[in-house]
Amino acid sequence: MKKHYEIWDDDVEAILITEEELDETVTRIATEIDKDYKDKNLLLLCILKGSVVFFGDLMKRLSIPCEIDCMKVSSYGAGTTSSKKINILLDLHRNDLSEKDILIVEDIIDSGRTLSYLAEYLRINGARSVKTVSLLDKPSRREVDYTPDYRGMIIPDEFVVGYGLDYAEKYRTLPYVGILKPEIYTK
Ligand code: IMP
Numbered sequence: 001m002k003k004h005y006e007i008w009d010d011d012v013e014a015i016l017i018t019e020e021e022l023d024e025t026v027t028r029i030a031t032e033i034d035k036d037y038k039d040k041n042l043l044l045l046c047i048l049k050g051s052v053v054f055f056g057d058l059m060k061r062l063s064i065p066c067e068i069d070c071m072k073v074s075s076y077g078a079g080t081t082s083s084k085k086i087n088i089l090l091d092l093h094r095n096d097l098s099e100k101d102i103l104i105v106e107d108i109i110d111s112g113r114t115l116s117y118l119a120e121y122l123r124i125n126g127a128r129s130v131k132t133v134s135l136l137d138k139p140s141r142r143e144v145d146y147t148p149d150y151r152g153m154i155i156p157d158e159f160v161v162g163y164g165l166d167y168a169e170k171y172r173t174l175p176y177v178g179i180l181k182p183e184i185y186t187k
């Protein structure tokens with residue numbers, strides 16, 4: 001039987017990042033976090049849903065103890081442009097943020113709005129420290145001056161799917177990051 005993602009392979013123009021490259025990248029980031037957070041009180045924060053695959057791979061590679069939690073933010077429309085306004089759909093309900101060093105885990109940074117907004121939001125809500133990690137970065141698309149503290153790979157201005165990233169809720173389960181054929185989102 002065909003794996004279901006082989007059906008989606010036809011919608012992918014090219015594989016941008018292979019499973020092996022993703023594995024190496026996540027391992028490198030985990031090593032950096034292990035070193036920087038060994039004397040801290042790490043709360044690893046998953047931003048649903050795009051970062052779930054990266055998040056799962058990253059957390060199991062960490063050697064230091066940490067807690068995990070999730071937030072969900074809206075990105076308006078199902079298209080290929082991200083929204084101007086960030087809405088929190090699932091918030092953190094904790095009263096221990098002043099003891100936590102939060103690391104926000106994102107799949108991709110594009111305009112920069114989501115990460116800069118969330119980092120500020122968590123600081124205002126009293127987190128002891130807030131840093132960010134983004135697996136992918138499209139710096140050419142930045143509208144807000146923001147650089148994540150940890151970064152996996154810089155990619156060109158292409159719409160990518162797989163490894164958690166979606167287009168209209170599809171393709172998240174692809175094991176690689178691929179460039180989506182433009183005809184999929186322009187038709
Ligand atoms: P930002 O707030 O513009 O930085 O947008 C970040 C969010 O936009 C990400 O968390 C993704 O949900 C979405 N996004 C941006 N570029 C892509 C892409 O190439 N593929 C899938 N989602 C993307």
Ligand code: MG
Nearest residue numbers: 049050051107
């Ligand atoms: Mg996202």
